[in-house]
Amino acid sequence: MTAAKIFRFKGGFHPEDHKKLSSEHEVKTLGLLPRYTVLLRQNVGAPPEVCVTKGDHVKKGSCIAQPASFVSVPLHSPVAGTVGDLLTVPGPNGSPVEAVEILSDGEDMQEWDDRLEPILDWRDTPANVLKKRILDAGITGMGGAAFPTHVKLSPPPEKPVDTLILNGAECEPYLTSDDVLMRSHARAILTGAAIAAKVLGVTEIFVGIEDNKKEAFNAMEQAAWGISSAAVTVVPLPVKYPQGGEKQLIYALTGRKVIVGALPMDVGCAVLNVGSCYAIWDAVLNGHPLVERITTVTGTPVVHPGNYRILMGTPLSAALEGAGGIRENSDVGKIIFGGPMMGFAQYSLEVPVSKNTSGILLLERSEVAQFYGGPCLSCGRCVEHCPMQLPVSTLSKACESERYDLAKENHVLACLECGVCSSVCPARRPNVQHFRKAKAELKELLQKEKNKKVGK
Ligand code: SF4
Ligand code: SF4
Incomplete structure (x- = not known):
């Protein structure tokens, strides 16, 4: 590994991070629910087309919707059970959206659908087979935009990519799901990155981690040795919001500037969130499609703030209940999917968790930032x-x-x-x-x- 030069981006600021609320507890798994509502639109691009009908029996990981175009990914059942109705439910951005209802069979020992066989010899497996597996497992960006990962790994020949960047910055206040994943599954994340590097044919992997995550940094650095034929450099980044913005991260690690309207591939880079790399490892080595994720459930009103393994399609109300519910005497002013800076306020407790739900944040009314729309003071x-x-x-x-x-x-x-x-x-x-x-x-x-x- 070589020491990396860091380029400091202009602008940004230092909000209070509030990360200790959730970062110091072990990751817990939410119990099985009787019913899940799996959103159809969980990815940027075309929503997939439902390929099951009411009454069909499904296993955990069975495909329930097929990609509708190249920029689309399949969806899988989070549990074994029976397909229910095609419903309209409240979506995370406020509009009603379609969802497939899955009624769980109630068995704790869930049998996985075995149609995706583990690829244990991934180093000797052709890149196109690995990329197909990433598509078949329904992997998207898990840090925010939910862009299909197989598309990121398919740059056109005129835009060759030479550098893969892992986004472990997690600069949003309150959120710690990437931090705990890096602390506990560094080797799996970096194996996923090595697989992505093989698909892209890159020679360089950078992992950017904000300097306030020492344990994650050490775990990732230790796990990096010999993991990929590409050179892996784990880089501590200055703590500054929005350090994890794609453009800011690329600049910080490579000095390359993505101009307005351009994409990372225009400067030879592909950026993947650490959660997506973990999902790649799980899809390739275990044959598991993306049906669950670690989500931070936090905020002062939450009884047990922390990180939880949550199945896609779990309603917000059940995720909150799993975290102990809301403290007595709390006056909740806002519930947000994501962090306080870029997240979306929620107006229904029935909104289901999806592939990009990095956090569920509750704020007391007194903590909610108020914007009045007063006249601009031209202060600059x-x-x-x-x-x-x-x-x-x-x-x-x-x-x-x-x-x-x-x-x-x-x-x-x-x-x-x-x-x-x-x-x-x-x-x-x-x-x-x-x-x-x-x-x-x-x-x-x-x-x-x-x-x-x-x-x-
Ligand atoms: S929200 Fe847009 S305009 Fe405002 S600081 Fe961020 S990038 Fe600039
Ligand atoms: S008062 Fe006007 S110039 Fe000053 S920060 Fe607000 S929008 Fe910008």
Whole structure:
């Protein structure tokens, strides 16, 4: 291993991390539930198409939906049981979404579907076979965007990738699921990374971990020796939000800049979350599709904050119950899927956990940040801290008056939605909410124009 130079990205800030609440307890597994609702749309791209019918018997890991296109992944049953209804349930981003109901057979010793056989000799297995396994196991990004992993591992020939980056930064306050996974399963994560490196044909693997996770760093460094034919370098990164943003991470570890509108592959990089690498190991070495994950359930209102192994399709209410429920006298002001900076507020306790549910965070009403939309003071703090160096105050005013043409000219589409500009704003302007809305409007407009062109 060689020492890596670290490049410091501009902007960002240091929020209180609140990680101790959940990081110091052992990972627990939630008990079996009678019923799961598995969301169909769990990945970026096309949702898969259901391939089972009501009354079918399924094993744990049986395929229940097939990919609908190249940018799509299959879905699998989290438990053995019977297929129930195709339902509409509340989704994590607030809109109703389709889900497949699975009624558990109640057996604690769940038998896995054995259609995906373990590939123990993965080092001698062709790259295309390994990539197919990653697709067949339904693996997506598990840190946030849920981008299908097999697509990340398929750069076109004109964009060769030479570097694989493992994202173990976990810079969002409160979240510790990646930290505990690295502490307890470093070798499995790095084996998954070695498999991904083989698929990509890269010669260099960097693992970026924020410097506040010493135990995880040591575990990953120890496990890195001899694990891959690619050179593996585990790098401690400065603690600064959003260090785990894809663009910021690539810059920090390689000095390569991903410009507005470009992708990591445009600078020869592929970035995978450590959870996705663990899922690759499980899919290849054990033949298990992605049906569960470690999720941080935390916040001062939670009786037993910690990290929990949770099956996909588990309702938020059951995950909370598994963590001991809510403390008496708590006045919960907000429930968030993800962290406080980039997560989404939830309005129903029936929202199911899915592949990218890194955390379930409860905040007391007194802890919830309030944004009033007061007039901009032109203080420039947002511009100074924006990790994308965007003209934030200009953008904020343009979006507020729904001048989305101006917002587009000022690169709103490059906004990471990291929330830094809202957090540092003395006027408590809801900047990031404005930008989310503007981006959604502009994307819809773009889609309409595309449809017009192809005569839809
Ligand atoms: S939310 Fe967007 S505009 Fe605001 S700091 Fe983050 S990247 Fe910059
Ligand atoms: S930080 Fe807030 S008040 Fe200051 S310039 Fe930015 S939007 Fe305006």
